[in-house]
Amino acid sequence: MEGFDETRFCNMLEERLNEKWDEVVKEAEKRQREKLAELEEKIKIWEDLGPPSFDKMVLYHEGEKRLFNLKEALKSVKERGVRRVFVIVHRKGGKAYRIGTLTIEVDDTLKSLREALNKRYEDLLKEYERVKKNLLQFIDWEHLKKIGEMAALKKQIC
Numbered sequence: 001m002e003g004f005d006e007t008r009f010c011n012m013l014e015e016r017l018n019e020k021w022d023e024v025v026k027e028a029e030k031r032q033r034e035k036l037a038e039l040e041e042k043i044k045i046w047e048d049l050g051p052p053s054f055d056k057m058v059l060y061h062e063g064e065k066r067l068f069n070l071k072e073a074l075k076s077v078k079e080r081g082v083r084r085v086f087v088i089v090h091r092k093g094g095k096a097y098r099i100g101t102l103t104i105e106v107d108d109t110l111k112s113l114r115e116a117l118n119k120r121y122e123d124l125l126k127e128y129e130r131v132k133k134n135l136l137q138f139i140d141w142e143h144l145k146k147i148g149e150m151a152a153l154k155k156q157i158c
Contacts, residue, residue: 010158017154020147028138032131035138039128045090045099046121054117059086059102070113077104 050056059068061076061084068076068086077084088100100120104113131137 006157010154013150013154013158017147017150020143020150024140024143024147025135027140027143028135031138032135035131036128039124039131042099042124043128046124048090049088049117051121052114052118054114057117058089058091058096060089060096061086071110073102073104074108074110074113077106077108081106 048056054070057070059070059073061068061073067089073084073086083103083105086102086104087098088102090097090099102113102117
């Protein structure tokens with residue numbers, strides 16, 4: 001019967017550390033891809049709305065039996081003299097989906113609304129770039145902590 005083989009143990013520990021590290025990175029990359037796909041879908045929807053003018057935007061207000069474009073919604077607010085919250089609607093495959101809300105104040109202008117919508121769109125593009133460049137936010141830190149403990153053990157023994 002052989003005794004404890006420190007070199008063999010250290011090699012096995014090294015292999016296990018590498019495997020675990022690869023798992024952490026692959027899982028983070030998977031989460032990042034999922035988030036990027038989600039953001040890409042949102043970007044496509046916003047592009048369908050027709051930035052920077054957003055002339056293709058469709059809005060709905062609870063209790064109304066019709067849909068509004070941006071100009072009509074603004075006119076509706078001005079006529080009523082009160083702020084209103086509209087649902088931004090995206091139509092796809094014969095169905096309508098709620099993708100957000102737009103609050104229109106009495107003192108808003110078409111230009112101010114378009115600027116606010118463009119800011120949302122630009123923020124979405126910036127978030128996409130941030131996610132694309134930063135894998136760290138998708139790392140499982142608890143799992144990585146365990147790997148660190150294993151690496152510390154290896155350093156002590158090997």
